[in-house]
Amino acid sequence: MRSFKHMSVLLIVMTVLLSACGANSGKTLVEGKTNVVTSFYPLYYLASEIGGDNVNVVNLIPAGVEPHDWTPKSQDLTIASKAQLFLYNGAGLEGWTDDFLKGLPKNGGLITAEMSKGIALIHGNPEEEEGHDHGDHDHDLDVDPHTWVSPKSAMVMAANVEDSLIQADPAHKEAFEANYQTLVGKLEALNEEFESKLAAAPHKSIVVSHQAFGYLARDYGLTQIAITGLSPDAEPRAQDLLKVAKFVKSQGIKYIYFEEMVSPDLAKTIASETHTKLLVLNPIEGLTPKQEKAGEDYLSLMEKNLQNLLTGLQK
Structure with missing residues (x-):
């Protein structure tokens, strides 16, 4: 009888620990909502703002981890394969996306979309043209992937997120459009402040x-x-x-x-x-x-x- 008590206490402790892990990582899919998996924080932010209550957004990279250093684990592939939408930046930021996308099931109904699409990308090292040559340490990166750091680019990315959400969940098109307008208003105000x-x-x-x-x-x-x-x-x-x-x-x-x-x-x-x-x-x-x-x-x-x-x- 005593061993059963110990077992039940152990199960409770394990359940609490597992739920705490889930809360920290946020990597939990929700039934009845459109599950959106994002590759890193800026896309998580845009998808959460535009998706609102109709979506569950899962960010693959945990807080405090540098995206350049991160590679997905098998559980990340499992989560993405069960979601309805996978958003990634592209422009060479996530070196792992090609293999990751190949590993996803082809007939699962998952929509994958590149959010830097439509932004005029910066190629090469612009400093080399100005005489500030920092050597060949960027031979593997010929495109600057940091699109989101400009509010102007963030507005393009927000439109891409909205389009992708509508494609994945057309029933909530009006809600996504309203949330998008609210967010773009904030981004436009930020852009004007930066400009002036x-x-x-x-x-x-x-x-x-x-x-x-x-x-x-x-x-x-x-x-x-x-x-x-x-x-x-x-x-x-x-x-x-x-x-x-x-x-x-x-x-x-x-x-x-x-x-x-x-x-x-x-x-x-x-x-x-x-x-x-x-x-x-x-x-x-x-x-x-x-x-x-x-x-x-x-x-x-x-x-x-x-x-x-x-x-x-x-x-």
């Missing part, structure tokens, strides 16, 4: 730890100088660091931008060498657990980015 405030900023060059701000720079008249390339794991050469340091000194730049989900060591090295300060510029590839707990989202983090850009671009 950055146009008035006295400096136009930003020095960043990782080349994730090409679309932001292109859309709002800034020049991005990156310490590392398109992948945050790339190792710059000594001469690259010297070039960046020389640029910072010659341009009178006062701040070096770093990211919260990537080691700030290189940014700290340049800041120390050039007697400049450090500021966060967030590529919003994911939320940290702290940001998630605080209820931060794409819009609030982009507002913080704008404030930090304006601080760094003062004379």
